[in-house]
Amino acid sequence: MAKVGIVDTSFSRVDMGRFVVDEIKKSTTKLKLIRRTVPGIKDLAVACKKLIEEEGCEACIALGMPGPMPKDKASTQVASQGLMFAQLLTNRHILEVFVHEDEANTEKELYALCENRAREHAQNLIRMLLHPEDMVKRAGTGQREGFPDVGTLKI
Amino acid sequence: MAKVGIVDTSFSRVDMGRFVVDEIKKSTTKLKLIRRTVPGIKDLAVACKKLIEEEGCEACIALGMPGPMPKDKASTQVASQGLMFAQLLTNRHILEVFVHEDEANTEKELYALCENRAREHAQNLIRMLLHPEDMVKRAGTGQREGFPDVGTLKI
Amino acid sequence: MAKVGIVDTSFSRVDMGRFVVDEIKKSTTKLKLIRRTVPGIKDLAVACKKLIEEEGCEACIALGMPGPMPKDKASTQVASQGLMFAQLLTNRHILEVFVHEDEANTEKELYALCENRAREHAQNLIRMLLHPEDMVKRAGTGQREGFPDVGTLKI
Amino acid sequence: MAKVGIVDTSFSRVDMGRFVVDEIKKSTTKLKLIRRTVPGIKDLAVACKKLIEEEGCEACIALGMPGPMPKDKASTQVASQGLMFAQLLTNRHILEVFVHEDEANTEKELYALCENRAREHAQNLIRMLLHPEDMVKRAGTGQREGFPDVGTLKI
Amino acid sequence: MAKVGIVDTSFSRVDMGRFVVDEIKKSTTKLKLIRRTVPGIKDLAVACKKLIEEEGCEACIALGMPGPMPKDKASTQVASQGLMFAQLLTNRHILEVFVHEDEANTEKELYALCENRAREHAQNLIRMLLHPEDMVKRAGTGQREGFPDVGTLKI
Numbered sequence: 001m002a003k004v005g006i007v008d009t010s011f012s013r014v015d016m017g018r019f020v021v022d023e024i025k026k027s028t029t030k031l032k033l034i035r036r037t038v039p040g041i042k043d044l045a046v047a048c049k050k051l052i053e054e055e056g057c058e059a060c061i062a063l064g065m066p067g068p069m070p071k072d073k074a075s076t077q078v079a080s081q082g083l084m085f086a087q088l089l090t091n092r093h094i095l096e097v098f099v100h101e102d103e104a105n106t107e108k109e110l111y112a113l114c115e116n117r118a119r120e121h122a123q124n125l126i127r128m129l130l131h132p133e134d135m136v137k138r139a140g141t142g143q144r145e146g147f148p149d150v151g152t153l154k155i
Numbered sequence: 156m157a158k159v160g161i162v163d164t165s166f167s168r169v170d171m172g173r174f175v176v177d178e179i180k181k182s183t184t185k186l187k188l189i190r191r192t193v194p195g196i197k198d199l200a201v202a203c204k205k206l207i208e209e210e211g212c213e214a215c216i217a218l219g220m221p222g223p224m225p226k227d228k229a230s231t232q233v234a235s236q237g238l239m240f241a242q243l244l245t246n247r248h249i250l251e252v253f254v255h256e257d258e259a260n261t262e263k264e265l266y267a268l269c270e271n272r273a274r275e276h277a278q279n280l281i282r283m284l285l286h287p288e289d290m291v292k293r294a295g296t297g298q299r300e301g302f303p304d305v306g307t308l309k310i
Numbered sequence: 311m312a313k314v315g316i317v318d319t320s321f322s323r324v325d326m327g328r329f330v331v332d333e334i335k336k337s338t339t340k341l342k343l344i345r346r347t348v349p350g351i352k353d354l355a356v357a358c359k360k361l362i363e364e365e366g367c368e369a370c371i372a373l374g375m376p377g378p379m380p381k382d383k384a385s386t387q388v389a390s391q392g393l394m395f396a397q398l399l400t401n402r403h404i405l406e407v408f409v410h411e412d413e414a415n416t417e418k419e420l421y422a423l424c425e426n427r428a429r430e431h432a433q434n435l436i437r438m439l440l441h442p443e444d445m446v447k448r449a450g451t452g453q454r455e456g457f458p459d460v461g462t463l464k465i
Numbered sequence: 466m467a468k469v470g471i472v473d474t475s476f477s478r479v480d481m482g483r484f485v486v487d488e489i490k491k492s493t494t495k496l497k498l499i500r501r502t503v504p505g506i507k508d509l510a511v512a513c514k515k516l517i518e519e520e521g522c523e524a525c526i527a528l529g530m531p532g533p534m535p536k537d538k539a540s541t542q543v544a545s546q547g548l549m550f551a552q553l554l555t556n557r558h559i560l561e562v563f564v565h566e567d568e569a570n571t572e573k574e575l576y577a578l579c580e581n582r583a584r585e586h587a588q589n590l591i592r593m594l595l596h597p598e599d600m601v602k603r604a605g606t607g608q609r610e611g612f613p614d615v616g617t618l619k620i
Numbered sequence: 621m622a623k624v625g626i627v628d629t630s631f632s633r634v635d636m637g638r639f640v641v642d643e644i645k646k647s648t649t650k651l652k653l654i655r656r657t658v659p660g661i662k663d664l665a666v667a668c669k670k671l672i673e674e675e676g677c678e679a680c681i682a683l684g685m686p687g688p689m690p691k692d693k694a695s696t697q698v699a700s701q702g703l704m705f706a707q708l709l710t711n712r713h714i715l716e717v718f719v720h721e722d723e724a725n726t727e728k729e730l731y732a733l734c735e736n737r738a739r740e741h742a743q744n745l746i747r748m749l750l751h752p753e754d755m756v757k758r759a760g761t762g763q764r765e766g767f768p769d770v771g772t773l774k775i
Contacts, residue, residue: 008449013463015450037445039434046397082394084237087201111465124194135192139163140170153168155266239547242511279504290502294473295480308478310576323773325760347755349744356707392704421775549702552666589659600657604628605635618633620731
């Protein structure tokens with residue numbers, strides 16, 4: 001049974017990893033889940049790489065909530081670069097699921113965005129591991145995880 | 156027969172991979188195509204690397220439509236860095252075919268830009284794999300994939 | 311007994327490494343500490359990598375106080391990228407503990423921030439190495455090392 | 466006989482590779498030249514790495530003309546990072562010869578800048594490969610390839 | 621006897637490598653020096669890596685004088701990233717000694733800054749290689765190579 005790693009942070013104000021666990025468990029019995037929590041988004045990449053190389057995960061989801069300050073934006077860039085290189089060094093997909101505080105107007109909207117984005121990316125991960133042919137059907141369809149999809153360009 | 160990988164995204168609003176498949180198929184019978192679709196542009200690099208290392212592709216085309224927000228620009232930078240390193244780690248060319256929403260004024264123009272850029276880069280890939288000597292003839296000719304070429308500087 | 315590397319800088323205006331040594335020593339007898347000091351934050355990454363690969367450290371803490379000028383911000387980005395890649399090349403966690411001068415209004419506040427952040431990250435490191443299950447309980451709890459925690463989002 | 470790789474782009478509006486070929490040929494008979502052309506500046510790095518690792522080149526010159534738009538500046542950064550890492554992964558020098566459109570006021574000046582910078586860097590490459598001791602004599606002399614040199618600081 | 625690599629540029633307007641050679645020679649007889657000069661700051665990293673891997677240097681100093689234009693700032697970032705990765709790939713320290721033209725008001729001040737920073741980093745290198753315990757004593761002491769030190773924060 002394929003293993004999936006789920007890594008989130010104690011910096012985040014929403015337990016996003018829980019949504020992924022719930023979404024995958026209610027969608028399939030074919031994936032085994034391993035969960036880790038690290039302090040911040042710059043700690044996600046090596047945690048994912050360890051899950052892949054030391055625990056045998058086929059893929060990971062890395063969840064985080066970057067802060068709004070310029071130095072947070074700079075940290076986000078490094079965190080993303082790390083997730084990118086962890087993928088290239090392992091040949092495994094790691095889906096980055098970040099929710100920026102300035103993507104929502106109220107705390108309620110922010111919470112809903114966290115839940116919806118986490119669940120939709122959990123579905124992406126299931127598709128990529130178990131039904132890759134379904135991904136190709138979605139090419140160019142304007143998916144927006146956590147928000148309403150914008151759809152294919154009308155011409 | 157050389158294999159070529161074509162990877163696009165479900166985030167994009169145009170099925171750009173389809174243009175590449177069509178362009179290559181109508182231009183040559185010497186290339187075998189393998190297509191993948193991933194959620195977003197930051198997932199392209201590892202998908203290309205897997206096609207090269209696990210499926211034996213000689214080269215890849217990675218297609219995407221980065222969003223217009225500052226955080227989208229930051230993501231584009233990480234996606235490009237990933238494609239760069241995937242190339243360096245495999246010694247294989249991966250042509251990045253990105254169309255930014257702000258490159259066109261109307262949805263119709265945007266769609267045409269996606270199609271034209273994808274097709275012109277498909278021709279670049281064919282040249283690089285099958286007729287590399289033709290590439291040298293194009294040195295310094297001001298090619299602009301998807302737009303009218305600007306040509307060699309007149310002096 | 312697991313070894314932990316602690317690396318700080320002579321550029322910093324506060325001896326942040328001392329707080330980490332003190333915090334770990336008074337919290338556990340299960341970790342052996344090795345300390346190094348380098349000139350600036352861009353020297354931290356290789357020092358940590360050497361502690362991991364040449365001295366057998368299981369994890370590191372890298373401490374620094376980036377300056378306020380634009381060129382300091384650029385250096386911070388490179389320093390962070392280095393710490394990220396040192397982690398990915400070793401499969402070991404390196405906690406980055408940076409305090410920016412503009413995070414506090416007075417020198418007294420800045421000193422307190424340095425001490426509190428260093429001590430809280432020392433506790434993170436202890437948890438990650440000795441009680442990883444405690445980290446998962448902290449997922450989404452809005453921890454802010456050195457500042458009051460912001461807590462889980464109320465909905 | 467040492468081999469040198471010369472890689473330029475079809476995006477550029479000047480055939481800069483030609484200047485390098487001409488300059489090296491008229492300066493020495495001790496270097497064998499291999500030329501490649503790729504679509505854009507982000508394709509240069511892997512082309513150089515392939516010339517070094519698959520064709521045995523001792524060094525390369527990578528030539529390009531980055532565009533003036535913000536997205537071109539972002540591409541230039543990735544292209545430069547790629548050339549940097551191609552060097553570090555091969556332990557071979559790759560001289561980056563980029564001419565930005567906004568470095569000249571007229572097309573005639575731009576063309577001259579392309580030619581002069583390409584030729585001066587061809588001379589740098591010859592020096593580095595055949596007369597490395599001559600490089601040390603130039604330390605701190607304020608060389609400006611393509612422009613008048615600014616010289617050593619007068620004190 | 622440990623070897624140290626010293627690499628500077630022909631772009632710089634001050635022969636900074638000379639100060640390092642002089643400072644080390646008058647301070648110790650325990651280090652053997654190897655000097656190289658490259659065209660610009662983006663050529664420093666691979667030159668240092670070659671000195672470490674091909675000539676057996678235990679550490680390097682990389683000296684440069686980045687220009688003041690936005691494109692120079694972008695080059696500096698790539699040059700720094702290269703020096704960072706050269707360190708991580710070799711497990712050797714490379715001290716980056718860059719002097720930006722806008723750090724001084726007059727050419728005389730700029731020259732003095734170049735000399736002082738180069739000499740102080742030469743002393744750092746001697747300490748790191750021969751007296752590492754002396755570095756720890758300097759933790760948090762607010763060293764500012766080339767400028768007056770700012771010292772430990774008073775509380």
